[in-house]
Amino acid sequence: MAQLSILQWEEGGQTHSASWHSENGIAPHKKIQIVDDTMTADVAYRLACEGTAMFYRGDFQNARQLLQALVRRVDKPSKKSTRADRVAKEKTKIPLDTFNLHRLAQSQRARILGMILIQVNPDHSISLRRAPDVAQACSEVYGSKNDSYVISLRELLGVISAHEWRKNGVQVLIRDDEEVRIHPHYGVFSPVRGEYIELILKTPLPEVIQKSSTAFDIGVGTGVLSVVLALRGVQKIVSTDLDDRAITCAQENIDRLGLQSQIEVLKTHLFPPGKAALIICNPPWLPARPSSSLEYSVYDPESQMLKGFLLHLKNHLLDGGEGWLILSDLAEHLGLRTRDELLQWIEQAGLRVLGRIDTKPTHNKAFDKADALHVARSKEITSLWRLAAQAKI
Incomplete structure (x- = not known):
């Protein structure tokens, strides 16, 4: 189900393109905004919810912190319902409804958290400041590349984590x-x-x-x-x-x-x-x-x-x-x-x-x-x- 096609975006008055890879089978994003270390978590969350992907330019560790901030916002319980209300609602649902709602919520969560994009060079290096060495991890998953490619930061972190499991x-x-x-x-x-x-x-x-x-x-x-x-x-x-x-x-x-x-x-x-x-x-x-x-x-x-x-x-x-x-x-x-x-x-x-x-x-x-x-x-x-x-x- 991995999706491999072309992603296009506007940057510096020019149209750019690169291979797009998504293990979740997500098609290349149509709405893309270039962002950097000045991007706030609240604005990023609004853009992600609206369906705008954010192509990150800046510091890699700041990009990770931005993703963590999105996680906190996605996972934050709604203010409209108390914990007692949520428990009562769960008890009235049949198990299949609970499962289907859970999968829907997980799908929506993955969509939002997948909106921060990272460009990877053909040698599997990343040109952002303070970027880790991910060449071995990416090579294990994506093989050799002749051109640069773009993946979501969330997928990249999963690739890095899998590399540690594979190594240890x-x-x-x-x-x-x-x-x-x-x-x-x-x-x-x-x-x-x-x-x-x-x-x-x-x-x-x-x-x-x-x-x-x-x-x-x-x-x-x-x-x-x-x-x-x-x-x-x-x-x-x-x-x-x-x-x-x-x-x-x-x-x-x-x-x-x-x-x-x-x-x-x-x-x-x-x-x-x-x-x-x-x-x-x-x-x-x-x-x-x-x-x-x-x-x-x-x-x-x-x-x-x-x-x-x-x-x-x-x-x-x-x-x-x-x-x-x-x-x-x-x-x-x-x-x-x-x-x-x-x-x-x-x-x-x-x-x-x-x-x-x-x-x-x-x-x-x-x-x-x-x-x-x-x-x-x-x-x-x-x-x-x-x-x-x-x-x-």
Whole structure:
């Protein structure tokens, strides 16, 4: 969904242009105003709300402070409603309404905060005063460039943050005395929610894996679940994904850990050819349309990946094999999917449930009462569903 086209603006009595890049798929802005360090936060907020983008010329750190000031204004509660009023209104909404309003608010917030624009040179340097060295971070995301390009300051800060995650990695506990680091790339979901990894670690492997030590990891992402299976002793794992960033990220993590002889990464839709004793899938948990390329790891439109995994699972399982579906029930608490629908899809796919292991999330949002979705998040359960083909009659 990344949008790459031409942005035009007037400056110094002349028309200028540069490549425009937006991971959110935003088209090039039509209304652009050149601003500098004299721009006040109140005026900037008014311009952003009116749909005028601000091309920043001046000090980079001042631009960051201006963005932070916009964040405070966007997130400031309305004076027209007290906290008690807001709580009362939330209680009267059905969960789906709450979710839709939350997504609308997030979309509007992203639009406003994306109105500060930064020009980046072909070598990924920035000509503003006190600008950081972002060459490596931008190169990792945008590749080599022949011409300058323009991105929003908010996107640039996300690229910088992703570079730090990629450089430092995320610690993942594999066994009581062993940790590995997984290095997520920009646009690839980071394994910061450790509860689903713990489910993969604790669930007994199917007995048939002793005869055929094979597994498929559908939707490999960073490769963390493939790594867990490899370190649990599975000898041959085939991991799949369609996203180029995920493929590159997973392969890099596998190579860094020296597991390339056990794990093969393929770019393909859902299943690779053949059958396996164990097939795992951790699909996006919410059946809704992503608003940007960065949201595909969270949102699964019309549950397409989930349904596809279930529908074709039995055709790729060895006799006695198991499919492990790692899924949160947050969608059920938000009114996006019912438990009956999920069970119906499982049955229609010719599958049966061997068992289910549940765990409660431990991430910060589960305990943040200020979060718009707190009521649903407080009830969330993450489950590993053990699935097998229905017995033949």
